[in-house]
Amino acid sequence: MGNKQKYIFVTGGVLSGVGKGITAASIGAILQAKGAEVSIQKCDPYLNVDAGLLNPREHGECYVTKDGAETDLDLGHYERFLDIELTQKSATLSGRLLSQLIADERAGKFNGQTVQLVPHLTGAIKDAIEEAGQGSDVHIVEIGGTVGDYEGLSFVEAIRDFATRVGRENCFYVHVVYVPFIQTSKEFKSKPAQNALNDLRGFGIVPDCVVVRTDEPAPGDIGAKIARFSGMAEDAVILLSNAKTVYEVPLTIYASGIGRVLERFTDNHIKPDLSKWTKLVEAQNKVYKDSVKIGMIAKYLDNEDTYISVIEALKAAAWQENVGLDLQWIDAEDTTDEELAKLDGILVPGGFGKRGIEGKVAAASYALENKKPYLGLCLGLQVAVIAAARKAGLEDANSTEFDEDTKHNVVYIMEGQQGKESTGGTLRLGDYEAKLKAGSVVEKAYATETTIERHRHRYEVNQKFTSEIEKGGLVISGTSPDGKLVEYVEAKDHPYFAATQAHPEFKSRPNRAHPLFVGLIRAAYNK
Numbered sequence: 001m002g003n004k005q006k007y008i009f010v011t012g013g014v015l016s017g018v019g020k021g022i023t024a025a026s027i028g029a030i031l032q033a034k035g036a037e038v039s040i041q042k043c044d045p046y047l048n049v050d051a052g053l054l055n056p057r058e059h060g061e062c063y064v065t066k067d068g069a070e071t072d073l074d075l076g077h078y079e080r081f082l083d084i085e086l087t088q089k090s091a092t093l094s095g096r097l098l099s100q101l102i103a104d105e106r107a108g109k110f111n112g113q114t115v116q117l118v119p120h121l122t123g124a125i126k127d128a129i130e131e132a133g134q135g136s137d138v139h140i141v142e143i144g145g146t147v148g149d150y151e152g153l154s155f156v157e158a159i160r161d162f163a164t165r166v167g168r169e170n171c172f173y174v175h176v177v178y179v180p181f182i183q184t185s186k187e188f189k190s191k192p193a194q195n196a197l198n199d200l201r202g203f204g205i206v207p208d209c210v211v212v213r214t215d216e217p218a219p220g221d222i223g224a225k226i227a228r229f230s231g232m233a234e235d236a237v238i239l240l241s242n243a244k245t246v247y248e249v250p251l252t253i254y255a256s257g258i259g260r261v262l263e264r265f266t267d268n269h270i271k272p273d274l275s276k277w278t279k280l281v282e283a284q285n286k287v288y289k290d291s292v293k294i295g296m297i298a299k300y301l302d303n304e305d306t307y308i309s310v311i312e313a314l315k316a317a318a319w320q321e322n323v324g325l326d327l328q329w330i331d332a333e334d335t336t337d338e339e340l341a342k343l344d345g346i347l348v349p350g351g352f353g354k355r356g357i358e359g360k361v362a363a364a365s366y367a368l369e370n371k372k373p374y375l376g377l378c379l380g381l382q383v384a385v386i387a388a389a390r391k392a393g394l395e396d397a398n399s400t401e402f403d404e405d406t407k408h409n410v411v412y413i414m415e416g417q418q419g420k421e422s423t424g425g426t427l428r429l430g431d432y433e434a435k436l437k438a439g440s441v442v443e444k445a446y447a448t449e450t451t452i453e454r455h456r457h458r459y460e461v462n463q464k465f466t467s468e469i470e471k472g473g474l475v476i477s478g479t480s481p482d483g484k485l486v487e488y489v490e491a492k493d494h495p496y497f498a499a500t501q502a503h504p505e506f507k508s509r510p511n512r513a514h515p516l517f518v519g520l521i522r523a524a525y526n527k
């Protein structure tokens with residue numbers, strides 16, 4: 001690879017939601033498999049400052065990085081695909097850049113200049129891209145939304161102009177477009193894609209590669225037609241139909257010929273070793289003799305993206321344990337013992353707000369009493385603590401998040417945190433260390449004495465009630481190094497009941513399952 005840093009920009013046309021993020025991550029995976037150091041970044045044109053306050057039903061999960069950035073779920077795809085840990089620098093939102101610009105303007109940093117979208121906002125975008133890419137061979141930048149969206153124009157202009165900064169030969173533009181299949185006439189229609197390419201050219205960007213997404217495999221002449229109308233080399237138009245699973249995309253996109261175009265750009269002619277992906281796809285497509293029924297006690301049943309990292313972590317653990325995963329969605333507002341009894345294992349994921357909370361407490365309580373394997377994540381730990389305290393006789397035990405006036409506030413806002421709870425950005429976020437109790441289930445699972453996991457929560461276990469929590473059947477098996485914060489609880493004499501205040505799902509990788517998830521799947525399998 002040449003010694004000059006390269007940049008790959010991934011934009012979308014026609015529709016959003018056709019796999020731009022997976023395409024960007026897969027391109028990164030291919031380059032990594034060729035030995036390149038890859039970094040990656042998502043630019044989102046929203047006016048939000050981060051993804052922390054976005055509705056998970058609409059936007060899917062809020063992914064948290066090690067340094068505590070609350071980001072779009074695409075960063076989760078990036079981390080899982082590239083097995084790297086990203087930071088705030090990889091999540092660039094208009095709102096963040098604009099609020100900084102306005103603060104700088106108020107602080108008099110512009111010496112009387114007129115502060116404008118061009119060059120000031122576009123300049124800030126270019127700086128953010130350069131900063132996020134520092135140190136890698138290839139930096140990939142995905143622009144959210146579709147080209148032509150009013151709010152995204154500054155990003156499109158910034159990436160166009162970026163080529164002036166670093167040299168056009170160091171920039172590679174990939175446009176991901178969608179080609180629909182019209183059922184009535186049984187043909188693929190390339191017109192919207194051609195228009196989308198015209199739009200992109202209208203903004204001064206001639207792409208180096210077009211990824212044509214289709215639901216079903218499209219005939220090659222569709223690619224040829226798009227190439228002809230957009231003045232591109234035919235082999236720079238890649239046809240990519242729906243893959244069975246996301247982890248197949250590095251393989252399908254490579255097979256579609258993107259390797260050749262990328263080789264021309266990066267001057268790296270090493271054949272990528274994609275065996276990691278082949279193995280993953282095999283694990284995924286395998287027909288398993290047995291499967292485990294894991295019940296996810298969830299609030300958002302209509303958008304799987306809300307729990308995407310948890311689902312991916314469960315899948316990874318099942319693949320590792322060589323067993324099928326039969327994921328059951330249990331409505332937290334309507335859990336019944338009969339339904340819970342049918343499960344091999346119960347998972348209570350993270351969550352905020354009161355809705356569905358009693359169903360989650362009931363699920364934890366059921367698992368505790370009936371020795372059903374249980375994994376609690378964040379809120380899943382808090383409801384387990386509430387269940388144990390109630391079992392020990394504190395009938396009104398609750399978190400002050402759900403009952404402000406409860407006498408037995410077994411989960412509460414700690415001293416010093418009070419009063420901050422209604423605003424964004426006051427959560428305990430990102431990596432925190434924990435020390436595990438010797439001989440505990442979690443210590444055995446992790447096979448280490450200390451852990452570092454990502455966090456995103458506000459309430460903590462109230463250690464004033466430790467004896468009641470223990471009487472109810474749980475032990476505190478991990479705390480912050482100073483002992484002040486409870487990080488793990490588990491049940492004694494139980495096949496597997498572990499809960500963490502953290503979000504271990506963010507550190508699970510498809511080919512390296514997280515030990516706490518492995519513990520659940522294993523116990524559920526051996527029930």
Ligand code: GLN
Nearest residue numbers: 350351378379457458459
């Ligand atoms: N709502 C709880 C808290 O703020 C749990 C958060 C979560 O599950 N991510 O502490």
